[in-house]
Amino acid sequence: MSFLALERLEKRYPDGFHAVRGIDLAVERGEFIVLLGPSGCGKTTTLRMVAGLEEATAGTIRLDGGDVTRLRPSQRDVGMVFQFYALYPHLSVRANLLFPLENTGLAKMQREVRVDDIAAALGVTHLLERFPRQLPGGDQQRISLGRALVRQPRLWLMDEPLGTLDSDRREELREVIRAQQLQHGVTTLYVTHDQEEAMTLADRIVVMDQGVIRQAGTPSEVYESPADLFTAAFVGSPGMNRIDGLVTGGVCAPLGLPVALPDGPVVLGVRPEYLHPDDAGPLRGVVVMDEYLGAWRNLHLDCPCGRLVMRLPPGAAHRPGDAVGLRVDPAHVLCFAPGDGRRLA
Numbered sequence: 001m002s003f004l005a006l007e008r009l010e011k012r013y014p015d016g017f018h019a020v021r022g023i024d025l026a027v028e029r030g031e032f033i034v035l036l037g038p039s040g041c042g043k044t045t046t047l048r049m050v051a052g053l054e055e056a057t058a059g060t061i062r063l064d065g066g067d068v069t070r071l072r073p074s075q076r077d078v079g080m081v082f083q084f085y086a087l088y089p090h091l092s093v094r095a096n097l098l099f100p101l102e103n104t105g106l107a108k109m110q111r112e113v114r115v116d117d118i119a120a121a122l123g124v125t126h127l128l129e130r131f132p133r134q135l136p137g138g139d140q141q142r143i144s145l146g147r148a149l150v151r152q153p154r155l156w157l158m159d160e161p162l163g164t165l166d167s168d169r170r171e172e173l174r175e176v177i178r179a180q181q182l183q184h185g186v187t188t189l190y191v192t193h194d195q196e197e198a199m200t201l202a203d204r205i206v207v208m209d210q211g212v213i214r215q216a217g218t219p220s221e222v223y224e225s226p227a228d229l230f231t232a233a234f235v236g237s238p239g240m241n242r243i244d245g246l247v248t249g250g251v252c253a254p255l256g257l258p259v260a261l262p263d264g265p266v267v268l269g270v271r272p273e274y275l276h277p278d279d280a281g282p283l284r285g286v287v288v289m290d291e292y293l294g295a296w297r298n299l300h301l302d303c304p305c306g307r308l309v310m311r312l313p314p315g316a317a318h319r320p321g322d323a324v325g326l327r328v329d330p331a332h333v334l335c336f337a338p339g340d341g342r343r344l345a
């Protein structure tokens with residue numbers, strides 16, 4: 001049995017808005033799950049239902065074998081980490097970090113060890129006797145994260161905890177969160193709309209859209225093998241190229257690829273790194289933008305089949321208006337249904 005199970009979980013807000021539409025998810029003990037999706041897709045609502053801060057309209061939440069759907073938050077033993085986690089201004093950093101460990105049944109000695117461990121992990125040991133007002137904002141944020149991580153409940157629930165930080169600090173604290181999670185084995189649900197964060201942190205990514213789960217899989221599964229066009233476009237920066245195709249007698253135009261699909265329209269998906277410049281290739285395009293990104297360039301092309309993006313080595317500069325021929329890696333072309341966008345092959 002999985003450690004955390006969401007079964008047909010639904011949330012309809014009092015105004016009638018159907019924010020979560022019957023989702024199923026099984027999470028193993030110690031897994032790091034990232035809920036990823038655009039704003040408004042129901043990530044926070046799902047997390048808040050697991051925390052007990054929002055009542056489920058229908059469905060069941062099971063935690064460690066028990067039905068917790070109707071339990072109060074305090075009865076679930078989950079830790080919620082928000083973006084802003086205020087520090088007590090009248091308490092020292094040490095006292096702020098000790099605070100969440102009160103009433104946990106841990107001996108004083110163990111509590112001190114926990115605080116020392118988390119302070120070391122966050123690089124704030126030298127600040128333990130200071131007061132929050134004496135510290136710059138960056139250190140305060142580090143310590144507020146420490147307050148959340150110092151306790152190890154049955155679940156960590158994190159809602160964009162690094163959302164407001166600059167990118168250097170995000171990366172640094174991302175590492176701390178993952179290291180602490182691995183060290184203590186706390187099963188974690190983490191909400192973000194930042195796919196880089198999702199890719200680097202997750203054991204499995206759950207892609208959500210309009211209150212449903214589109215796909216749950218490892219980062220490489222959702223990237224390499226998206227279940228539908230939504231996931232293909234949402235994951236990846238830029239997302240997967242989409243080319244309208246037509247299958248006739250086992251051959252798919254406009255790429256001329258053999259496919260084992262019935263005759264008719266199909267949508268082809270190709271990641272930018274699997275398109276290559278080739279004057280003899282089946283596609284032609286005109287350069288509209290050449291984005292230099294240091295380690296590579298993204299070349300945006302207008303083609304008869306629509307706008308395509310090709311990832312090239314950094315040295316391969318093009319000018320707007322240049323004509324370019326393209327070929328694709330046949331092994332990396334995916335096929336989707338034009339109607340509901342589900343993956344066909």
Ligand code: ATP
Nearest residue numbers: 013015017019038039040041042043044045046193
């Ligand atoms: P974001 O990244 O913007 O926080 P999200 O995926 O976490 O997005 P939710 O916060 O779960 O999305 O919200 C899902 C939908 O439910 C949104 O359209 C939101 O406007 C709506 N919603 C949230 N709270 C309420 C409420 N109390 N009453 C009515 N609708 C709500």
